[in-house]
Amino acid sequence: MAGTQRILVLGGGVGGIVVANDLRKRLPASHEIILVNREETFVFAPSLLWLLVGARRPEQISRPLRRLVRRGVTVTTGEIERIDAARREVVVGGRTLSADYIVIALGAATSGGAIPGLVDGGHDLYSLTGAVAFRNGLASMEHGRIAILTAAPAYRCPAAPYEAAMLVEAACRARRVREHVQVDMFTAEPGPMGVAGPQVSAAVRQMVEGKGIHYRPEHQVTLVDPAARSIQFSNGAAAPYDMLGFVPPHHVAPVVSTSGLCAEGGWIEVDRHTLETRFPGIHAIGDVNSIPLKLGKPLPKAGVFAHFEAQVVAKNIARAITGRGDAARFTGFGECFIETGGGKAGFGKGNFYAEPLPTVDVHAPSRRWHIGKVLLEQTWLHGWV
Numbered sequence: 576m577a578g579t580q581r582i583l584v585l586g587g588g589v590g591g592i593v594v595a596n597d598l599r600k601r602l603p604a605s606h607e608i609i610l611v612n613r614e615e616t617f618v619f620a621p622s623l624l625w626l627l628v629g630a631r632r633p634e635q636i637s638r639p640l641r642r643l644v645r646r647g648v649t650v651t652t653g654e655i656e657r658i659d660a661a662r663r664e665v666v667v668g669g670r671t672l673s674a675d676y677i678v679i680a681l682g683a684a685t686s687g688g689a690i691p692g693l694v695d696g697g698h699d700l701y702s703l704t705g706a707v708a709f710r711n712g713l714a715s716m717e718h719g720r721i722a723i724l725t726a727a728p729a730y731r732c733p734a735a736p737y738e739a740a741m742l743v744e745a746a747c748r749a750r751r752v753r754e755h756v757q758v759d760m761f762t763a764e765p766g767p768m769g770v771a772g773p774q775v776s777a778a779v780r781q782m783v784e785g786k787g788i789h790y791r792p793e794h795q796v797t798l799v800d801p802a803a804r805s806i807q808f809s810n811g812a813a814a815p816y817d818m819l820g821f822v823p824p825h826h827v828a829p830v831v832s833t834s835g836l837c838a839e840g841g842w843i844e845v846d847r848h849t850l851e852t853r854f855p856g857i858h859a860i861g862d863v864n865s866i867p868l869k870l871g872k873p874l875p876k877a878g879v880f881a882h883f884e885a886q887v888v889a890k891n892i893a894r895a896i897t898g899r900g901d902a903a904r905f906t907g908f909g910e911c912f913i914e915t916g917g918g919k920a921g922f923g924k925g926n927f928y929a930e931p932l933p934t935v936d937v938h939a940p941s942r943r944w945h946i947g948k949v950l951l952e953q954t955w956l957h958g959w960v
């Protein structure tokens with residue numbers, strides 16, 4: 576067995592929390608696990624969608640990361656400023672930390688400011704502050720037009736904006752204002768969840784349109800005019816709105832793009848089964864990596880993949896240190912609940928590494944899958960952090 580080893584986990588979101596917890600269970604206490612995150616608090620992102628419609632409050636979906644300390648994980652709050660993969664060193668708030676293993680789980684950065692007027696004219700549905708502001712506006716809306724918009728075709732959790740639109744629609748019905756409120760959905764992408772295949776995409780589209788939501792795919796926003804409350808698109812169309820909720824464009828963070836681990840202009844390249852980068856001992860999991868699929872699109876960015884990838888990496892690092900256990904491989908399996916409102920959800924699961932196309936089954940909305948999503952949330956908020 577190796578002498579005392581230090582594992583640095585960069586990022587305290589879904590992937591970072593799972594890998595830190597799992598490693599702690601597998602490794603003797605003499606080995607050091609340090610988790611570094613910008614914020615002190617973890618927010619369970621899938622629950623932001625319930626928060627939008629007043630079904631959760633911020634404190635119900637947030638947990639302090641320091642709770643991991645009692646399990647034997649060292650938690651450091653700070654900005655990771657530099658990653659030196661060759662030297663296995665990381666600079667956090669001006670301090671250099673060296674490691675035997677590094678797991679990069681820094682997620683995706685977003686830039687609503689890249690689209691003129693978007694931030695001033697709407698609410699970022701993917702941030703806690705944006706979701707709270709949207710919730711406050713929705714709670715007092717009696718009539719008018721609500722627009723849900725994806726500002727770029729690729730983003731975390733391909734189901735989330737579609738769920739947001741359906742939950743918002745259901746909330747208007749519950750408040751008995753639906754007949755006075757129009758719900759529009761504009762997406763940069765050609766259809767819902769394209770990577771899951773044409774059948775899943777058509778099924779989700781049907782769910783959305785079946786609720787009377789006006790769905791407009793292939794509408795790439797170019798400009799929002801907050802004063803005129805108007806959205807302009809690259810195809811020449813324009814749309815008025817009274818309230819706008821948007822998914823911002825996503826991109827790789829500068830600290831990651833300067834690490835020497837990324838494909839040109841892109842995300843971190845990894846082995847699709849071990850999540851190891853080209854530097855031995857340095858792994859990248861979750862939204863920060865990009866895994867190409869045969870169909871020409873990358874594996875979607877989703878918590879479920881961050882979670883399963885984290886478990887594979889924890890097992891393999893623990894094995895390398897202790898010499899115990901079998902080697903693990905990430906198989907591309909994923910699953911997701913799709914909230915449709917009114918206490919129901921659909922459910923999809925499948926193998927995203929299947930070739931030539933992912934094989935994904937989708938189950939019709941029912942109460943059962945909604946309860947499944949609530950159980951997942953509760954497991955996260957009470958079990959993982």
Ligand SMILES: Cc1cc2nc3c(=O)[nH]c(=O)nc-3n(C[C@H](O)[C@H](O)[C@H](O)COP(=O)(O)OP(=O)(O)OC[C@H]3O[C@@H](n4cnc5c(N)ncnc54)[C@H](O)[C@@H]3O)c2cc1C
Nearest residue numbers: 586588589590613620621655682732861862877878879881
């Ligand atoms: C509204 C919404 C709904 C979603 N619903 C689902 C769902 O139902 N199912 C599903 O599978 N996925 C869902 N997702 C996606 C899921 O949340 C992400 O894919 C998942 O969180 C990715 O995990 P990660 O560990 O890669 O990154 P993250 O969870 O984003 O964690 C990255 C962490 O790194 C920190 N960080 C970044 N840069 C730095 C730095 N320089 N210094 C210090 N810290 C830094 C960040 O602050 C963050 O805490 C949803 C996302 C949203 C926004």
